[in-house]
Amino acid sequence: MSDVHGALPAHGQSLRSIIDARDRFLAPGGALIPRRDTMWAAVVDAAALHDEIAGVWNDDVFGVDMTVVHEAAVNTWHGTRFGEADLVTRPECWAAIDYARLASAHLCGRAAWTIEEPRTAHGIGVWFDWDGAEGVTFSNSPLSGERHVYRQAFFPWPAALELNRGDQVHITMRADPVGSDYVYRWDTTVRGEDGTAKAGFVQSDFLGQVLSANRLRKQASGFKPTLSEEGRIDRAILNGAASGLPLEQIARAISAAFPHRFREWTDAQRRVGEVSCKYCE
Numbered sequence: 482m483s484d485v486h487g488a489l490p491a492h493g494q495s496l497r498s499i500i501d502a503r504d505r506f507l508a509p510g511g512a513l514i515p516r517r518d519t520m521w522a523a524v525v526d527a528a529a530l531h532d533e534i535a536g537v538w539n540d541d542v543f544g545v546d547m548t549v550v551h552e553a554a555v556n557t558w559h560g561t562r563f564g565e566a567d568l569v570t571r572p573e574c575w576a577a578i579d580y581a582r583l584a585s586a587h588l589c590g591r592a593a594w595t596i597e598e599p600r601t602a603h604g605i606g607v608w609f610d611w612d613g614a615e616g617v618t619f620s621n622s623p624l625s626g627e628r629h630v631y632r633q634a635f636f637p638w639p640a641a642l643e644l645n646r647g648d649q650v651h652i653t654m655r656a657d658p659v660g661s662d663y664v665y666r667w668d669t670t671v672r673g674e675d676g677t678a679k680a681g682f683v684q685s686d687f688l689g690q691v692l693s694a695n696r697l698r699k700q701a702s703g704f705k706p707t708l709s710e711e712g713r714i715d716r717a718i719l720n721g722a723a724s725g726l727p728l729e730q731i732a733r734a735i736s737a738a739f740p741h742r743f744r745e746w747t748d749a750q751r752r753v754g755e756v757s758c759k760y761c762e
Contacts, residue, residue, distance in 0.1 A: 482514040488560040488621075488634045490518040490578055490609055491656035491663045496586035503580065512614070513580045519610040520576040521622060522592045524569040524602045524650055530561055531603035531637055555639045557689035558665055560632040563623040569602045569644065570594040572622065575654050588656040596648040604637040605652055605667060636667045638682055647674030659687075714739060718756045728753050 483502070485495040503513060538551035575590035609631075610620040621631040636654075644650070648671060655666040666685040673679055698704060708716060717738060721731035732753045733746040743749035 486518075486609075486611075486631060488632050489607060489656070490520070491586070491588050491658075491665075493662055494658075496578070496583065496588075497658060499580055500583055500586065515580060515611050515613045517580060517612045518578040519574055519612070520578070520588070520590065520607065521572040521609065522575050522605050522607045522652065522654065523572045524594060524596075524644070525563055525567050525604060525606040525635065526569050526601055527561070527563070527567060527603045527606075527635055527637075528601065528641070530559065530635060531641065534559065534637055535639070551639070553689045553691060555637050555689075556684050557686050558634050558636045558667075561635045562628075563606050563633050563635075565624055568606065568623065569600045570596065570650070572624070575607075575652070586658045589654070591651065591653050593649065593651045596644045596646055596650065599643070599645050601641055602638075602644050602650075603641050604635055605654075605669070606633050606635055607654070608633040636665070636684070638669060638680075639684075642671060642680055644671070645673070648672065648679065649674075710739070710742075714742070714752065715756055718753050719760060722757065722761055728757060 483495075483499055485498060486492060487495075490496070499513075507513065534557070535551060535554050538547045538554050571594070573592035573594065575592040576588050578588070606623070608621045608623070610618065610622065612618050619625075619627060619629065621627070621629070621633060623633060651670045651672075653666075653668045656663050657666075658664075664685060664687050666687075667682075668684070669680070669682040670678070671680040699706070714735060717735055718731055721734060726734075728750070729746070732743075732749040735749040735753060736743040736746040739749075743752075
């Protein structure tokens with residue numbers, strides 16, 4: 482039994498943790514709670530939220546050109562609460578998670594709509610229906626009338642779109658585990674009733690991260706690392722631990738080796754203790 486959702490089921494280590502626990506601990510004939518999550522999406526009108534996210538970055542503020550931040554801002558999804566009136570289209574299922582059969586923590590799906598009435602739209606709203614057991618369910622859909630801790634997710638477009646009757650909106654959504662969390666990608670294509678392309682967006686919250694060139698350089702497969710002083714200190718502490726030395730003796734050795742950092746051995750004791758708690762049994 483688990484409850485590891487964020488605003489969406491693919492959150493943190495959620496799906497990988499459930500798969501691992503199920504494969505190692507679930508007895509034959511055992512039950513999983515929840516049984517499944519169904520993922521839904523709709524085109525939404527979210528003018529105020531979109532302006533809050535992206536509007537300021539379209540302006541010259543106090544003589545500072547803010548437009549360079551716009552791309553990062555619109556490639557970040559946000560938790561929010563929609564009402565029924567905010568939905569431009571009916572909901573469409575883009576993914577279903579059956580926890581008994583789930584083999585991968587990666588999610589991918591598509592949805593498509595034909596616009597029935599002219600509306601201004603600002604992005605995609607996403608939510609889930611939770612099925613815990615027979616007759617035990619809940620939903621964070623804006624149509625459910627329920628209100629609880631789980632909000633919906635808003636995946637903004639770079640700019641508002643004026644949608645006309647007959648326009649076709651197609652999206653592809655992905656959620657891929659990377660490190661300790663998920664990277665979401667949402668691609669959108671909008672065509673007019675005659676098939677003419679009106680808009681196309683390729684977005685990901687990877688593009689919403691602020692990554693320095695130096696950090697990326699240090700993570701490249703061909704990078705040859707050289708330990709910084711911080712790394713040399715930790716290496717010396719770990720070498721002392723691997724040799725079976727008590728912490729006081731390690732701290733005294735660290736103080737002697739790095740006197741400009743630790744004037745007394747007691748100054749090094751805290752650093753030694755932190756490394757011990759992190760790596761030692």
